[in-house]
Amino acid sequence: MEQAKKIKISIIGGGNLAFQLARVFTSNGMMPSQILVRNKAFWDDFEPFCNEVILKTQQLEACDLLFLAxxxxxxxxxxxxxxxxxxxxxxxxxxxxxxxxxxxxxxxGVFYPLQTFSKVRFPDFNEIPIFIQAEDEKSFELLKIVAGKISKNVQLANDPMRKTLHVAAVFVSNFSHALFAMADEYLKEQSVPFAHLHPLIKETVNKAIETDLYHGQTGPARRNDIKTIESHLKMLEQHPEKAEIYKMLTSYIYQKYHRDKHE
Ligand SMILES: NC(=O)c1ccc[n+]([C@@H]2O[C@H](COP(=O)([O-])OP(=O)(O)OC[C@H]3O[C@@H](n4cnc5c(N)ncnc54)[C@H](OP(=O)(O)O)[C@@H]3O)[C@@H](O)[C@H]2O)c1
Known part of the structure:
Protein backbone atom coordinates (compact mmCIF):
# COMPACT_ATOMS: atom_id res chain seq x y z
CA MET A 1 0.00 0.00 0.00
CA GLU A 2 3.04 2.35 -0.23
CA GLN A 3 1.52 3.34 -3.57
CA ALA A 4 -1.22 5.23 -1.69
CA LYS A 5 1.27 7.49 0.11
CA LYS A 6 2.54 8.85 -3.21
CA ILE A 7 -0.93 9.92 -4.30
CA LYS A 8 -1.31 13.68 -3.90
CA ILE A 9 -4.70 14.48 -2.42
CA SER A 10 -6.45 17.83 -1.99
CA ILE A 11 -9.89 18.66 -0.64
CA ILE A 12 -12.39 21.47 -1.15
CA GLY A 13 -14.78 21.95 1.76
CA GLY A 14 -14.67 23.00 5.39
CA GLY A 15 -17.58 20.97 6.70
CA ASN A 16 -18.23 17.66 8.40
CA LEU A 17 -17.07 15.25 5.72
CA ALA A 18 -14.08 17.34 4.59
CA PHE A 19 -12.88 17.35 8.21
CA GLN A 20 -13.32 13.59 8.67
CA LEU A 21 -11.59 12.81 5.36
CA ALA A 22 -8.68 15.11 6.20
CA ARG A 23 -8.33 13.45 9.60
CA VAL A 24 -8.52 9.85 8.37
CA PHE A 25 -6.18 10.42 5.39
CA THR A 26 -3.64 12.07 7.70
CA SER A 27 -3.78 9.24 10.20
CA ASN A 28 -3.20 6.75 7.38
CA GLY A 29 -0.08 8.47 6.03
CA MET A 30 -1.86 10.33 3.21
CA MET A 31 -2.00 13.86 4.60
CA PRO A 32 -3.84 16.09 2.11
CA SER A 33 -1.67 18.58 0.35
CA GLN A 34 -4.15 21.48 0.31
CA ILE A 35 -7.62 21.98 1.79
CA LEU A 36 -9.77 24.85 0.55
CA VAL A 37 -11.88 26.20 3.41
CA ARG A 38 -13.67 29.37 2.41
CA ASN A 39 -14.61 30.34 5.97
CA LYS A 40 -11.41 31.33 7.79
CA ALA A 41 -13.11 30.72 11.15
CA PHE A 42 -12.61 26.97 10.51
CA TRP A 43 -8.96 27.08 9.42
CA ASP A 44 -7.70 26.04 12.88
CA ASP A 45 -9.69 22.79 12.63
CA PHE A 46 -7.98 21.84 9.37
CA GLU A 47 -4.40 23.02 9.86
CA PRO A 48 -3.23 19.83 11.68
CA PHE A 49 -4.55 17.70 8.81
CA CYS A 50 -2.94 19.18 5.68
CA ASN A 51 0.14 20.93 4.41
CA GLU A 52 -1.73 24.12 3.59
CA VAL A 53 -5.20 25.56 4.10
CA ILE A 54 -6.23 27.81 1.21
CA LEU A 55 -9.07 30.21 0.45
CA LYS A 56 -9.56 30.21 -3.32
CA THR A 57 -9.60 27.68 -6.15
CA GLN A 58 -6.88 29.71 -7.96
CA GLN A 59 -4.45 28.67 -5.18
CA LEU A 60 -4.92 24.95 -5.90
CA GLU A 61 -1.72 23.21 -6.98
CA ALA A 62 -1.53 20.15 -9.22
CA CYS A 63 -2.73 16.99 -7.46
CA ASP A 64 -3.78 13.46 -8.40
CA LEU A 65 -7.08 13.43 -6.58
CA LEU A 66 -9.32 16.34 -5.61
CA PHE A 67 -12.30 15.82 -3.30
CA LEU A 68 -15.28 18.16 -3.59
CA ALA A 69 -16.73 17.62 -0.10
CA GLY A 109 -15.62 10.11 -10.01
CA VAL A 110 -17.55 9.51 -6.80
CA PHE A 111 -16.33 8.67 -3.31
CA TYR A 112 -19.38 8.13 -1.11
CA PRO A 113 -18.81 6.94 2.47
CA LEU A 114 -22.12 5.70 3.84
CA GLN A 115 -22.09 7.06 7.38
CA THR A 116 -23.31 10.12 9.26
CA PHE A 117 -20.41 12.52 9.88
CA SER A 118 -20.01 15.51 12.13
CA LYS A 119 -16.84 17.16 13.41
CA VAL A 120 -17.21 15.99 17.01
CA ARG A 121 -17.50 12.23 16.48
CA PHE A 122 -14.74 9.95 15.26
CA PRO A 123 -16.24 6.91 13.55
CA ASP A 124 -14.05 3.93 12.70
CA PHE A 125 -13.57 4.42 8.96
CA ASN A 126 -12.40 0.85 8.57
CA GLU A 127 -16.00 -0.30 9.08
CA ILE A 128 -17.60 2.30 6.81
CA PRO A 129 -18.68 1.15 3.35
CA ILE A 130 -17.25 3.45 0.69
CA PHE A 131 -19.04 3.38 -2.66
CA ILE A 132 -16.82 4.43 -5.53
CA GLN A 133 -17.32 5.06 -9.22
CA ALA A 134 -15.11 6.67 -11.85
CA GLU A 135 -15.04 7.82 -15.46
CA ASP A 136 -12.43 5.27 -16.55
CA GLU A 137 -10.59 2.19 -15.32
CA LYS A 138 -7.39 4.06 -14.33
CA SER A 139 -9.36 6.54 -12.19
CA PHE A 140 -11.31 3.70 -10.62
CA GLU A 141 -8.08 1.93 -9.66
CA LEU A 142 -6.76 5.13 -8.06
CA LEU A 143 -9.94 5.50 -6.01
CA LYS A 144 -9.79 1.85 -5.02
CA ILE A 145 -6.27 2.31 -3.64
CA VAL A 146 -7.15 5.44 -1.67
CA ALA A 147 -10.47 4.09 -0.34
CA GLY A 148 -8.85 0.73 0.49
CA LYS A 149 -6.28 2.51 2.65
CA ILE A 150 -8.98 3.81 5.02
CA SER A 151 -11.74 1.18 4.81
CA LYS A 152 -11.93 -2.57 4.45
CA ASN A 153 -15.34 -2.22 2.78
CA VAL A 154 -14.89 -0.58 -0.64
CA GLN A 155 -17.52 -1.24 -3.29
CA LEU A 156 -18.47 -0.20 -6.78
CA ALA A 157 -21.91 1.41 -6.97
CA ASN A 158 -23.53 2.87 -10.07
CA ASP A 159 -25.76 5.96 -9.88
CA PRO A 160 -29.10 4.15 -9.29
CA MET A 161 -27.65 1.96 -6.54
CA ARG A 162 -25.93 4.87 -4.75
CA LYS A 163 -29.05 7.04 -4.96
CA THR A 164 -31.21 4.22 -3.63
CA LEU A 165 -28.83 3.72 -0.72
CA HIS A 166 -28.95 7.45 -0.03
CA VAL A 167 -32.77 7.46 0.23
CA ALA A 168 -32.57 4.50 2.63
CA ALA A 169 -29.84 6.28 4.62
CA VAL A 170 -32.08 9.33 5.03
CA PHE A 171 -34.78 7.06 6.51
CA VAL A 172 -32.54 5.18 8.94
CA SER A 173 -30.26 8.02 9.99
CA ASN A 174 -31.60 11.51 9.32
CA PHE A 175 -35.26 10.72 10.05
CA SER A 176 -34.59 8.58 13.11
CA HIS A 177 -32.30 11.34 14.43
CA ALA A 178 -35.14 13.85 13.94
CA LEU A 179 -37.47 11.53 15.87
CA PHE A 180 -34.94 11.21 18.72
CA ALA A 181 -34.66 15.01 18.83
CA MET A 182 -38.45 15.30 18.85
CA ALA A 183 -38.70 12.91 21.80
CA ASP A 184 -35.99 14.86 23.62
CA GLU A 185 -37.82 18.15 23.07
CA TYR A 186 -41.09 16.65 24.33
CA LEU A 187 -39.46 15.14 27.43
CA LYS A 188 -37.65 18.39 28.28
CA GLU A 189 -40.98 20.20 28.52
CA GLN A 190 -42.06 17.67 31.16
CA SER A 191 -38.59 17.76 32.82
CA VAL A 192 -38.02 14.06 32.15
CA PRO A 193 -34.43 13.09 31.22
CA PHE A 194 -33.82 11.75 27.69
CA ALA A 195 -31.24 9.37 29.20
CA HIS A 196 -34.11 7.11 30.35
CA LEU A 197 -34.53 6.25 26.65
CA HIS A 198 -30.89 5.34 25.95
CA PRO A 199 -31.29 1.57 26.52
CA LEU A 200 -34.43 1.61 24.34
CA ILE A 201 -32.60 3.41 21.52
CA LYS A 202 -29.71 0.94 21.67
CA GLU A 203 -31.99 -2.10 21.68
CA THR A 204 -34.10 -0.71 18.83
CA VAL A 205 -30.99 -0.28 16.67
CA ASN A 206 -29.55 -3.68 17.60
CA LYS A 207 -32.87 -5.38 16.93
CA ALA A 208 -33.13 -3.73 13.51
CA ILE A 209 -29.68 -5.08 12.63
CA GLU A 210 -29.97 -8.52 14.17
CA THR A 211 -33.55 -9.67 13.65
CA ASP A 212 -36.25 -9.70 11.01
CA LEU A 213 -37.59 -6.15 10.60
CA TYR A 214 -41.20 -7.12 9.89
CA HIS A 215 -41.61 -9.17 13.05
CA GLY A 216 -39.60 -6.78 15.21
CA GLN A 217 -42.20 -4.00 15.09
CA THR A 218 -43.97 -3.36 18.42
CA GLY A 219 -46.11 -0.54 19.84
CA PRO A 220 -49.74 0.59 19.94
CA ALA A 221 -50.20 0.79 16.14
CA ARG A 222 -48.73 -2.68 15.69
CA ARG A 223 -51.15 -4.06 18.35
CA ASN A 224 -54.00 -1.86 17.14
CA ASP A 225 -54.52 -0.45 20.66
CA ILE A 226 -56.86 2.32 19.57
CA LYS A 227 -57.52 3.76 23.06
CA THR A 228 -53.78 4.14 23.70
CA ILE A 229 -53.32 5.89 20.36
CA GLU A 230 -56.19 8.26 21.15
CA SER A 231 -54.75 9.06 24.58
CA HIS A 232 -51.32 9.77 23.05
CA LEU A 233 -52.88 12.11 20.50
CA LYS A 234 -54.71 13.90 23.32
CA MET A 235 -51.40 14.36 25.14
CA LEU A 236 -49.97 15.85 21.95
CA GLU A 237 -52.81 18.35 21.44
CA GLN A 238 -50.49 21.26 22.22
CA HIS A 239 -47.90 19.91 19.74
CA PRO A 240 -49.65 19.86 16.35
CA GLU A 241 -46.47 19.08 14.36
CA LYS A 242 -45.55 16.13 16.57
CA ALA A 243 -49.19 14.91 16.53
CA GLU A 244 -49.17 15.00 12.70
CA ILE A 245 -46.02 12.88 12.54
CA TYR A 246 -47.41 10.50 15.19
CA LYS A 247 -50.59 10.05 13.09
CA MET A 248 -48.66 9.55 9.85
CA LEU A 249 -46.38 6.85 11.27
CA THR A 250 -49.26 5.20 13.16
CA SER A 251 -51.21 4.99 9.92
CA TYR A 252 -48.15 3.57 8.09
CA ILE A 253 -47.73 0.80 10.71
CA TYR A 254 -51.47 0.12 10.90
CA GLN A 255 -51.77 -0.27 7.10
CA LYS A 256 -48.84 -2.63 7.07
CA TYR A 257 -50.04 -4.97 9.82
CA HIS A 258 -53.83 -4.65 9.94
CA ARG A 259 -55.14 -3.65 6.52
CA ASP A 260 -52.93 -5.11 3.79
CA LYS A 261 -51.78 -8.25 5.56
CA HIS A 262 -53.65 -11.21 6.99
CA GLU A 263 -51.22 -12.55 9.53
N1 LIG B 1 -22.07 14.63 6.65
C1 LIG B 1 -22.43 13.44 6.25
O1 LIG B 1 -22.92 12.66 7.05
C2 LIG B 1 -22.17 12.98 4.82
C3 LIG B 1 -22.06 11.61 4.56
C4 LIG B 1 -21.78 11.18 3.27
C5 LIG B 1 -21.68 12.11 2.25
N2 LIG B 1 -21.83 13.45 2.52
C6 LIG B 1 -21.70 14.38 1.39
O2 LIG B 1 -20.56 15.20 1.58
C7 LIG B 1 -20.79 16.51 1.05
C8 LIG B 1 -20.53 17.52 2.14
O3 LIG B 1 -21.41 17.28 3.22
P1 LIG B 1 -21.09 17.83 4.69
O4 LIG B 1 -22.00 17.12 5.61
O5 LIG B 1 -19.64 17.86 4.94
O6 LIG B 1 -21.64 19.32 4.52
P2 LIG B 1 -21.33 20.57 5.44
O7 LIG B 1 -20.85 20.16 6.78
O8 LIG B 1 -22.53 21.46 5.34
O9 LIG B 1 -20.11 21.27 4.69
C9 LIG B 1 -20.21 21.76 3.40
C10 LIG B 1 -18.98 22.61 3.17
O10 LIG B 1 -18.93 22.98 1.80
C11 LIG B 1 -18.51 24.32 1.76
N3 LIG B 1 -18.90 24.92 0.47
C12 LIG B 1 -20.12 24.99 -0.09
N4 LIG B 1 -20.06 25.60 -1.29
C13 LIG B 1 -18.75 25.91 -1.49
C14 LIG B 1 -18.04 26.56 -2.53
N5 LIG B 1 -18.67 27.01 -3.63
N6 LIG B 1 -16.71 26.71 -2.40
C15 LIG B 1 -16.05 26.24 -1.30
N7 LIG B 1 -16.68 25.62 -0.26
C16 LIG B 1 -18.01 25.47 -0.37
C17 LIG B 1 -19.23 24.96 2.93
O11 LIG B 1 -18.65 26.20 3.22
P3 LIG B 1 -19.44 27.28 4.13
O12 LIG B 1 -19.42 26.72 5.51
O13 LIG B 1 -18.62 28.51 3.97
O14 LIG B 1 -20.83 27.39 3.57
C18 LIG B 1 -18.97 23.90 3.99
O15 LIG B 1 -17.69 24.05 4.55
C19 LIG B 1 -22.23 16.50 0.52
O16 LIG B 1 -22.20 16.19 -0.86
C20 LIG B 1 -22.87 15.36 1.28
O17 LIG B 1 -23.94 14.77 0.56
C21 LIG B 1 -22.05 13.90 3.78
Whole structure:
Protein backbone atom coordinates (compact mmCIF):
# COMPACT_ATOMS: atom_id res chain seq x y z
CA MET A 1 0.00 0.00 0.00
CA GLU A 2 3.04 2.35 -0.23
CA GLN A 3 1.52 3.34 -3.57
CA ALA A 4 -1.22 5.23 -1.69
CA LYS A 5 1.27 7.49 0.11
CA LYS A 6 2.54 8.85 -3.21
CA ILE A 7 -0.93 9.92 -4.30
CA LYS A 8 -1.31 13.68 -3.90
CA ILE A 9 -4.70 14.48 -2.42
CA SER A 10 -6.45 17.83 -1.99
CA ILE A 11 -9.89 18.66 -0.64
CA ILE A 12 -12.39 21.47 -1.15
CA GLY A 13 -14.78 21.95 1.76
CA GLY A 14 -14.67 23.00 5.39
CA GLY A 15 -17.58 20.97 6.70
CA ASN A 16 -18.23 17.66 8.40
CA LEU A 17 -17.07 15.25 5.72
CA ALA A 18 -14.08 17.34 4.59
CA PHE A 19 -12.88 17.35 8.21
CA GLN A 20 -13.32 13.59 8.67
CA LEU A 21 -11.59 12.81 5.36
CA ALA A 22 -8.68 15.11 6.20
CA ARG A 23 -8.33 13.45 9.60
CA VAL A 24 -8.52 9.85 8.37
CA PHE A 25 -6.18 10.42 5.39
CA THR A 26 -3.64 12.07 7.70
CA SER A 27 -3.78 9.24 10.20
CA ASN A 28 -3.20 6.75 7.38
CA GLY A 29 -0.08 8.47 6.03
CA MET A 30 -1.86 10.33 3.21
CA MET A 31 -2.00 13.86 4.60
CA PRO A 32 -3.84 16.09 2.11
CA SER A 33 -1.67 18.58 0.35
CA GLN A 34 -4.15 21.48 0.31
CA ILE A 35 -7.62 21.98 1.79
CA LEU A 36 -9.77 24.85 0.55
CA VAL A 37 -11.88 26.20 3.41
CA ARG A 38 -13.67 29.37 2.41
CA ASN A 39 -14.61 30.34 5.97
CA LYS A 40 -11.41 31.33 7.79
CA ALA A 41 -13.11 30.72 11.15
CA PHE A 42 -12.61 26.97 10.51
CA TRP A 43 -8.96 27.08 9.42
CA ASP A 44 -7.70 26.04 12.88
CA ASP A 45 -9.69 22.79 12.63
CA PHE A 46 -7.98 21.84 9.37
CA GLU A 47 -4.40 23.02 9.86
CA PRO A 48 -3.23 19.83 11.68
CA PHE A 49 -4.55 17.70 8.81
CA CYS A 50 -2.94 19.18 5.68
CA ASN A 51 0.14 20.93 4.41
CA GLU A 52 -1.73 24.12 3.59
CA VAL A 53 -5.20 25.56 4.10
CA ILE A 54 -6.23 27.81 1.21
CA LEU A 55 -9.07 30.21 0.45
CA LYS A 56 -9.56 30.21 -3.32
CA THR A 57 -9.60 27.68 -6.15
CA GLN A 58 -6.88 29.71 -7.96
CA GLN A 59 -4.45 28.67 -5.18
CA LEU A 60 -4.92 24.95 -5.90
CA GLU A 61 -1.72 23.21 -6.98
CA ALA A 62 -1.53 20.15 -9.22
CA CYS A 63 -2.73 16.99 -7.46
CA ASP A 64 -3.78 13.46 -8.40
CA LEU A 65 -7.08 13.43 -6.58
CA LEU A 66 -9.32 16.34 -5.61
CA PHE A 67 -12.30 15.82 -3.30
CA LEU A 68 -15.28 18.16 -3.59
CA ALA A 69 -16.73 17.62 -0.10
CA UNK A 70 -19.18 20.50 -0.44
CA UNK A 71 -22.94 21.02 -0.59
CA UNK A 72 -24.41 18.99 -3.45
CA UNK A 73 -25.57 22.16 -5.22
CA UNK A 74 -22.02 23.56 -5.37
CA UNK A 75 -20.33 20.53 -6.98
CA UNK A 76 -20.80 21.20 -10.72
CA UNK A 77 -19.94 24.88 -10.54
CA UNK A 78 -16.82 24.23 -8.46
CA UNK A 79 -15.56 21.50 -10.80
CA UNK A 80 -15.71 24.02 -13.64
CA UNK A 81 -13.88 26.69 -11.59
CA UNK A 82 -10.95 24.41 -10.82
CA UNK A 83 -8.01 25.24 -13.10
CA UNK A 84 -6.26 21.90 -12.92
CA UNK A 85 -5.54 19.30 -15.58
CA UNK A 86 -5.26 15.49 -15.43
CA UNK A 87 -6.73 15.43 -11.94
CA UNK A 88 -9.35 12.97 -10.78
CA UNK A 89 -12.10 15.17 -9.32
CA UNK A 90 -14.58 13.30 -7.12
CA UNK A 91 -17.68 14.40 -5.31
CA UNK A 92 -18.86 12.72 -2.10
CA UNK A 93 -22.60 12.89 -2.57
CA UNK A 94 -25.08 10.03 -2.38
CA UNK A 95 -27.56 11.70 -4.67
CA UNK A 96 -25.69 13.38 -7.53
CA UNK A 97 -24.93 11.68 -10.81
CA UNK A 98 -21.35 10.47 -11.07
CA UNK A 99 -20.63 12.99 -13.81
CA UNK A 100 -21.74 15.97 -11.68
CA UNK A 101 -18.07 16.95 -11.37
CA UNK A 102 -17.26 16.35 -15.04
CA UNK A 103 -15.07 18.85 -16.90
CA UNK A 104 -13.05 18.32 -20.09
CA UNK A 105 -9.52 18.74 -18.61
CA UNK A 106 -9.99 16.25 -15.76
CA UNK A 107 -11.53 12.88 -14.93
CA UNK A 108 -14.55 12.56 -12.68
CA GLY A 109 -15.62 10.11 -10.01
CA VAL A 110 -17.55 9.51 -6.80
CA PHE A 111 -16.33 8.67 -3.31
CA TYR A 112 -19.38 8.13 -1.11
CA PRO A 113 -18.81 6.94 2.47
CA LEU A 114 -22.12 5.70 3.84
CA GLN A 115 -22.09 7.06 7.38
CA THR A 116 -23.31 10.12 9.26
CA PHE A 117 -20.41 12.52 9.88
CA SER A 118 -20.01 15.51 12.13
CA LYS A 119 -16.84 17.16 13.41
CA VAL A 120 -17.21 15.99 17.01
CA ARG A 121 -17.50 12.23 16.48
CA PHE A 122 -14.74 9.95 15.26
CA PRO A 123 -16.24 6.91 13.55
CA ASP A 124 -14.05 3.93 12.70
CA PHE A 125 -13.57 4.42 8.96
CA ASN A 126 -12.40 0.85 8.57
CA GLU A 127 -16.00 -0.30 9.08
CA ILE A 128 -17.60 2.30 6.81
CA PRO A 129 -18.68 1.15 3.35
CA ILE A 130 -17.25 3.45 0.69
CA PHE A 131 -19.04 3.38 -2.66
CA ILE A 132 -16.82 4.43 -5.53
CA GLN A 133 -17.32 5.06 -9.22
CA ALA A 134 -15.11 6.67 -11.85
CA GLU A 135 -15.04 7.82 -15.46
CA ASP A 136 -12.43 5.27 -16.55
CA GLU A 137 -10.59 2.19 -15.32
CA LYS A 138 -7.39 4.06 -14.33
CA SER A 139 -9.36 6.54 -12.19
CA PHE A 140 -11.31 3.70 -10.62
CA GLU A 141 -8.08 1.93 -9.66
CA LEU A 142 -6.76 5.13 -8.06
CA LEU A 143 -9.94 5.50 -6.01
CA LYS A 144 -9.79 1.85 -5.02
CA ILE A 145 -6.27 2.31 -3.64
CA VAL A 146 -7.15 5.44 -1.67
CA ALA A 147 -10.47 4.09 -0.34
CA GLY A 148 -8.85 0.73 0.49
CA LYS A 149 -6.28 2.51 2.65
CA ILE A 150 -8.98 3.81 5.02
CA SER A 151 -11.74 1.18 4.81
CA LYS A 152 -11.93 -2.57 4.45
CA ASN A 153 -15.34 -2.22 2.78
CA VAL A 154 -14.89 -0.58 -0.64
CA GLN A 155 -17.52 -1.24 -3.29
CA LEU A 156 -18.47 -0.20 -6.78
CA ALA A 157 -21.91 1.41 -6.97
CA ASN A 158 -23.53 2.87 -10.07
CA ASP A 159 -25.76 5.96 -9.88
CA PRO A 160 -29.10 4.15 -9.29
CA MET A 161 -27.65 1.96 -6.54
CA ARG A 162 -25.93 4.87 -4.75
CA LYS A 163 -29.05 7.04 -4.96
CA THR A 164 -31.21 4.22 -3.63
CA LEU A 165 -28.83 3.72 -0.72
CA HIS A 166 -28.95 7.45 -0.03
CA VAL A 167 -32.77 7.46 0.23
CA ALA A 168 -32.57 4.50 2.63
CA ALA A 169 -29.84 6.28 4.62
CA VAL A 170 -32.08 9.33 5.03
CA PHE A 171 -34.78 7.06 6.51
CA VAL A 172 -32.54 5.18 8.94
CA SER A 173 -30.26 8.02 9.99
CA ASN A 174 -31.60 11.51 9.32
CA PHE A 175 -35.26 10.72 10.05
CA SER A 176 -34.59 8.58 13.11
CA HIS A 177 -32.30 11.34 14.43
CA ALA A 178 -35.14 13.85 13.94
CA LEU A 179 -37.47 11.53 15.87
CA PHE A 180 -34.94 11.21 18.72
CA ALA A 181 -34.66 15.01 18.83
CA MET A 182 -38.45 15.30 18.85
CA ALA A 183 -38.70 12.91 21.80
CA ASP A 184 -35.99 14.86 23.62
CA GLU A 185 -37.82 18.15 23.07
CA TYR A 186 -41.09 16.65 24.33
CA LEU A 187 -39.46 15.14 27.43
CA LYS A 188 -37.65 18.39 28.28
CA GLU A 189 -40.98 20.20 28.52
CA GLN A 190 -42.06 17.67 31.16
CA SER A 191 -38.59 17.76 32.82
CA VAL A 192 -38.02 14.06 32.15
CA PRO A 193 -34.43 13.09 31.22
CA PHE A 194 -33.82 11.75 27.69
CA ALA A 195 -31.24 9.37 29.20
CA HIS A 196 -34.11 7.11 30.35
CA LEU A 197 -34.53 6.25 26.65
CA HIS A 198 -30.89 5.34 25.95
CA PRO A 199 -31.29 1.57 26.52
CA LEU A 200 -34.43 1.61 24.34
CA ILE A 201 -32.60 3.41 21.52
CA LYS A 202 -29.71 0.94 21.67
CA GLU A 203 -31.99 -2.10 21.68
CA THR A 204 -34.10 -0.71 18.83
CA VAL A 205 -30.99 -0.28 16.67
CA ASN A 206 -29.55 -3.68 17.60
CA LYS A 207 -32.87 -5.38 16.93
CA ALA A 208 -33.13 -3.73 13.51
CA ILE A 209 -29.68 -5.08 12.63
CA GLU A 210 -29.97 -8.52 14.17
CA THR A 211 -33.55 -9.67 13.65
CA ASP A 212 -36.25 -9.70 11.01
CA LEU A 213 -37.59 -6.15 10.60
CA TYR A 214 -41.20 -7.12 9.89
CA HIS A 215 -41.61 -9.17 13.05
CA GLY A 216 -39.60 -6.78 15.21
CA GLN A 217 -42.20 -4.00 15.09
CA THR A 218 -43.97 -3.36 18.42
CA GLY A 219 -46.11 -0.54 19.84
CA PRO A 220 -49.74 0.59 19.94
CA ALA A 221 -50.20 0.79 16.14
CA ARG A 222 -48.73 -2.68 15.69
CA ARG A 223 -51.15 -4.06 18.35
CA ASN A 224 -54.00 -1.86 17.14
CA ASP A 225 -54.52 -0.45 20.66
CA ILE A 226 -56.86 2.32 19.57
CA LYS A 227 -57.52 3.76 23.06
CA THR A 228 -53.78 4.14 23.70
CA ILE A 229 -53.32 5.89 20.36
CA GLU A 230 -56.19 8.26 21.15
CA SER A 231 -54.75 9.06 24.58
CA HIS A 232 -51.32 9.77 23.05
CA LEU A 233 -52.88 12.11 20.50
CA LYS A 234 -54.71 13.90 23.32
CA MET A 235 -51.40 14.36 25.14
CA LEU A 236 -49.97 15.85 21.95
CA GLU A 237 -52.81 18.35 21.44
CA GLN A 238 -50.49 21.26 22.22
CA HIS A 239 -47.90 19.91 19.74
CA PRO A 240 -49.65 19.86 16.35
CA GLU A 241 -46.47 19.08 14.36
CA LYS A 242 -45.55 16.13 16.57
CA ALA A 243 -49.19 14.91 16.53
CA GLU A 244 -49.17 15.00 12.70
CA ILE A 245 -46.02 12.88 12.54
CA TYR A 246 -47.41 10.50 15.19
CA LYS A 247 -50.59 10.05 13.09
CA MET A 248 -48.66 9.55 9.85
CA LEU A 249 -46.38 6.85 11.27
CA THR A 250 -49.26 5.20 13.16
CA SER A 251 -51.21 4.99 9.92
CA TYR A 252 -48.15 3.57 8.09
CA ILE A 253 -47.73 0.80 10.71
CA TYR A 254 -51.47 0.12 10.90
CA GLN A 255 -51.77 -0.27 7.10
CA LYS A 256 -48.84 -2.63 7.07
CA TYR A 257 -50.04 -4.97 9.82
CA HIS A 258 -53.83 -4.65 9.94
CA ARG A 259 -55.14 -3.65 6.52
CA ASP A 260 -52.93 -5.11 3.79
CA LYS A 261 -51.78 -8.25 5.56
CA HIS A 262 -53.65 -11.21 6.99
CA GLU A 263 -51.22 -12.55 9.53
N1 LIG B 1 -22.07 14.63 6.65
C1 LIG B 1 -22.43 13.44 6.25
O1 LIG B 1 -22.92 12.66 7.05
C2 LIG B 1 -22.17 12.98 4.82
C3 LIG B 1 -22.06 11.61 4.56
C4 LIG B 1 -21.78 11.18 3.27
C5 LIG B 1 -21.68 12.11 2.25
N2 LIG B 1 -21.83 13.45 2.52
C6 LIG B 1 -21.70 14.38 1.39
O2 LIG B 1 -20.56 15.20 1.58
C7 LIG B 1 -20.79 16.51 1.05
C8 LIG B 1 -20.53 17.52 2.14
O3 LIG B 1 -21.41 17.28 3.22
P1 LIG B 1 -21.09 17.83 4.69
O4 LIG B 1 -22.00 17.12 5.61
O5 LIG B 1 -19.64 17.86 4.94
O6 LIG B 1 -21.64 19.32 4.52
P2 LIG B 1 -21.33 20.57 5.44
O7 LIG B 1 -20.85 20.16 6.78
O8 LIG B 1 -22.53 21.46 5.34
O9 LIG B 1 -20.11 21.27 4.69
C9 LIG B 1 -20.21 21.76 3.40
C10 LIG B 1 -18.98 22.61 3.17
O10 LIG B 1 -18.93 22.98 1.80
C11 LIG B 1 -18.51 24.32 1.76
N3 LIG B 1 -18.90 24.92 0.47
C12 LIG B 1 -20.12 24.99 -0.09
N4 LIG B 1 -20.06 25.60 -1.29
C13 LIG B 1 -18.75 25.91 -1.49
C14 LIG B 1 -18.04 26.56 -2.53
N5 LIG B 1 -18.67 27.01 -3.63
N6 LIG B 1 -16.71 26.71 -2.40
C15 LIG B 1 -16.05 26.24 -1.30
N7 LIG B 1 -16.68 25.62 -0.26
C16 LIG B 1 -18.01 25.47 -0.37
C17 LIG B 1 -19.23 24.96 2.93
O11 LIG B 1 -18.65 26.20 3.22
P3 LIG B 1 -19.44 27.28 4.13
O12 LIG B 1 -19.42 26.72 5.51
O13 LIG B 1 -18.62 28.51 3.97
O14 LIG B 1 -20.83 27.39 3.57
C18 LIG B 1 -18.97 23.90 3.99
O15 LIG B 1 -17.69 24.05 4.55
C19 LIG B 1 -22.23 16.50 0.52
O16 LIG B 1 -22.20 16.19 -0.86
C20 LIG B 1 -22.87 15.36 1.28
O17 LIG B 1 -23.94 14.77 0.56
C21 LIG B 1 -22.05 13.90 3.78
Missing amino acids: VNDDAVSELAKQVKLTNTLIVHTSGSLNANAAACPENKY
